Amino acid sequence: MSYQITLQLEDVSGALARVMSCLRKLGLGVVKQSFQHRPEGGRNLVLEVEGPVLDDTQLRTPLEAVKGVAALLKGGRTGEVAPAPAVQPETNTDSAATAEDTRFKNKDSEAGDADIRDRMLIFSLLSRYPNISARLVEIHGSIPEEDRQQRMLELGEGFGKHLYRNLKLKRPIGDLRTAIELVLVPALSPLVQISQYSDGVRVSGYTRNMKHAANKPECCHFIGGTIQGLLDSADDLPAYRAQKAGCLHEDASSCEYQLSPAS
Numbered sequence: 001m002s003y004q005i006t007l008q009l010e011d012v013s014g015a016l017a018r019v020m021s022c023l024r025k026l027g028l029g030v031v032k033q034s035f036q037h038r039p040e041g042g043r044n045l046v047l048e049v050e051g052p053v054l055d056d057t058q059l060r061t062p063l064e065a066v067k068g069v070a071a072l073l074k075g076g077r078t079g080e081v082a083p084a085p086a087v088q089p090e091t092n093t094d095s096a097a098t099a100e101d102t103r104f105k106n107k108d109s110e111a112g113d114a115d116i117r118d119r120m121l122i123f124s125l126l127s128r129y130p131n132i133s134a135r136l137v138e139i140h141g142s143i144p145e146e147d148r149q150q151r152m153l154e155l156g157e158g159f160g161k162h163l164y165r166n167l168k169l170k171r172p173i174g175d176l177r178t179a180i181e182l183v184l185v186p187a188l189s190p191l192v193q194i195s196q197y198s199d200g201v202r203v204s205g206y207t208r209n210m211k212h213a214a215n216k217p218e219c220c221h222f223i224g225g226t227i228q229g230l231l232d233s234a235d236d237l238p239a240y241r242a243q244k245a246g247c248l249h250e251d252a253s254s255c256e257y258q259l260s261p262a263s
Contacts, residue, residue, distance in 0.1 A: 001053055002031055005075035007045045007063065008038075015068025019045065022066050026058070027051045044073065061117065065124035122158045129163065130190030133212040140216050152218040156225020163187050163226065164233035173234040176259060183230050192223060200242070200259035201227065217249040227257055238262075 009015050023030060028051040036044040060072045121139055125132045143151045167187060173179045180196050188194045193205040203223060206214040213219040227242040239262035246252035 002048055002050045003053060003075070005047045005049055005059065005063075006036075006073040007047070008070040008073055009043050009045050010068050010070045011042060012068035015066070016045065018066045018068060019047075019063070022062055023047075023049060026054060026062065028054075042070075057117070061120040061124075065120060065127060067127060118155065118158055121155060122162055125155075125159055126162055126166075129166075130207075130209045132191070133210045133214075136210070136213045136219060136222065137216065140213070140218060148218045149221050152222040153225040156222040156227075157229040157232070158225075159222075160187075160226035160229020160231075161233045162229075164230050172236040174236045176237070176240060179231060179234055179237050179240075180259075183234060184227060187230055188223070188226065197256070199245075200257045203248070203255040203257070204253065205248075217247065220244065220247055220249060220255050223255070224257055227259075231259070 007019065020030060028049040030047055031050055032048040034046045036046060038044060054075075056072075056075075059075050063069055063072050124135055125139075128135050139155065140148065140152065164183065164187070167183065169182060171182075173183060180201060184201055185194055185196075188203075189207075191207055191210050192203045193207065195202050195204070203220075210219070213222075221244070224242055224244045231237060231240050231242065240259050241262045243258045243260070244255060245258050246254060246256040248255050
């Protein structure tokens with residue numbers, strides 16, 4: 001079956017090739033492609049594809065993880081997002097919404113198989129590391145408010161475990177001091193201003209790579225989860241538990257993460 005997918009592209013080289021590769025992995029073949037120029041700048045990529053009719057989540061998560069794709073504007077069995085009015089006028093202003101209104105506020109963005117969903121979200125952060133701020137804010141906005149603290153913590157743990165593999169450490173990490181010096185500080189310094197103190201590590205601020213996320217309290221839990229994931233990935237290190245003791249968003253001078261042996 002053939003249907004149409006519309007993507008808003010960023011001005012990044014190689015985006016089209018990466019989109020085509022992603023679609024092939026999803027079992028979709030491209031029949032026709034064209035571009036729409038946006039009056040405010042940039043382009044939309046309009047694709048006619050053949051293959052299984054995937055739902056919104058199955059398309060949105062992998063495609064928006066592709067470097068150079070700003071948004072999925074149209075496509076999928078449910079939850080289609082209307083193109084921005086500047087490109088194509090909306091026919092029903094009461095029921096249709098712009099991509100900006102719905103892109104990360106639709107409850108369906110947290111729907112689907114949990115393991116697959118989380119792997120996709122984590123991969124989308126890893127592919128942008130260290131400049132993960134905008135994507136982290138998008139993910140934050142897609143999570144129901146009552147679940148954000150726990151979900152950001154869980155995503156941070158998964159992110160930390162995958163980030164550890166990218167460090168390519170050349171020696172075993174057998175004690176906490178070495179873990180802080182060779183794992184936590186190198187991995188987190190591109191994101192936060194981190195230092196060691198007697199009971200753990202202290203985050204006194206955020207770097208430019210986290211500028212959009214810095215005002216989100218739940219992002220401190222994401223950092224805490226990342227610390228936990230990094231520590232858990234060091235096979236030779238005894239188990240430690242990372243627990244947030246203070247928070248920049250609660251009038252403290254820093255976020256402090258106590259690192260204590262797991263009982």
